[in-house]
Amino acid sequence: MSNNTHLDFVKFLIDNDNFLIVSHESPDGDNIGSSSGLYYVLKKLDKEVIHVIDDEIPQNLNFLIDYKILKSKDVDLKEYNIISLDCGDIKRINCDFKLIENKNKLLNIDHHASNNHFGDLNIVHVDKSSTCEVVYDILKEYENFKNEKLIDKKIARSLYTGLLTDTGNFMYSNTKQESFYMAGDLLKRGVDTSIIINTVFLSNPIGRITLIKDIIGTLDINKDFASILMTKNMLEKNNVDYKDTDGIVNYARDIENINVGVLFKEKEKNITKISLRSKSDKYNLNEIAKLFSGGGHVRAAGCTINENINDAKKIFFDKLKENKII
Numbered sequence: 001m002s003n004n005t006h007l008d009f010v011k012f013l014i015d016n017d018n019f020l021i022v023s024h025e026s027p028d029g030d031n032i033g034s035s036s037g038l039y040y041v042l043k044k045l046d047k048e049v050i051h052v053i054d055d056e057i058p059q060n061l062n063f064l065i066d067y068k069i070l071k072s073k074d075v076d077l078k079e080y081n082i083i084s085l086d087c088g089d090i091k092r093i094n095c096d097f098k099l100i101e102n103k104n105k106l107l108n109i110d111h112h113a114s115n116n117h118f119g120d121l122n123i124v125h126v127d128k129s130s131t132c133e134v135v136y137d138i139l140k141e142y143e144n145f146k147n148e149k150l151i152d153k154k155i156a157r158s159l160y161t162g163l164l165t166d167t168g169n170f171m172y173s174n175t176k177q178e179s180f181y182m183a184g185d186l187l188k189r190g191v192d193t194s195i196i197i198n199t200v201f202l203s204n205p206i207g208r209i210t211l212i213k214d215i216i217g218t219l220d221i222n223k224d225f226a227s228i229l230m231t232k233n234m235l236e237k238n239n240v241d242y243k244d245t246d247g248i249v250n251y252a253r254d255i256e257n258i259n260v261g262v263l264f265k266e267k268e269k270n271i272t273k274i275s276l277r278s279k280s281d282k283y284n285l286n287e288i289a290k291l292f293s294g295g296g297h298v299r300a301a302g303c304t305i306n307e308n309i310n311d312a313k314k315i316f317f318d319k320l321k322e323n324k325i326i
Helices: 006-015 029-044 059-064 097-101 131-146 153-166 177-188 193-200 206-216 232-238 285-290 309-322
Strands: 018-023 048-051 081-085 106-110 121-124 220-222 225-230 260-268 271-278 300-305
Touching (some): 006 106, 006 121, 006 131, 029 048, 029 059, 029 081, 029 153, 059 193, 131 153, 206 232, 225 309, 271 309
Parallel strands (some): 018 048, 081 106
Antiparallel strands (some): 271 300
């Protein structure tokens, strides 16, 4: 599958005026960082742009948004192009599918290995640390093409946040030389890293900490896989919203002699979301997630099993044994 060039996208932005920005369900740092960053870019270019999310934004990412985000039901446009960011599958785009059906063009910007180039224009770079890094490269192409500065302090803050969260504070193997170059350039453009780090990583509500305590109590070891469970009762007991649970899977992954952490999350009674994170390339988590119609990256992926959380866990590990993965 071939990509369009960065310049193709730049010229499309210049030549068109109306855009909807969308991303995947369960927003995270790269999702909100790339979406808000590109929103500010389009506003700066005097384009008509709407950011659509039919989900809720995690509390620790609200600082990136100083505009109104719309739900699909509130969008009333006849002519528009859609920009999908950080979404590896068109079915995971978090908006009413009628909006996608009625668009002029669909632009697909991503870094997931599972992305099947579903857009009319596609810029998918699996070698990049984050979708924010892909967006950054596109914006640098714009600056070179137009010979003018585009990335300001607000745009840089959004892009730096997504870079930081998807590289795990530059700890993960997806961190490359280009990632550090991007970080350095964004710092030159005025990013205040202390605000980002304190807000995203160092301001956990007490309820999240007690929730983690309850989740850790469900720890189960299966060879070099460690799994934990998060139920709706746990969320209610600790007064934590589902949207504010990103990163908890890492507590399972980060155990000595464990390679893969698995978090089973009860979304509804018979809907279980599964997050997978690993320390190495021993297992391809994207391929594991595909067994359940999911996807992602080699070391980070996700999927859904439409069963209650305990049955979903059994189905998941039975499938891994059936495929001789464990």
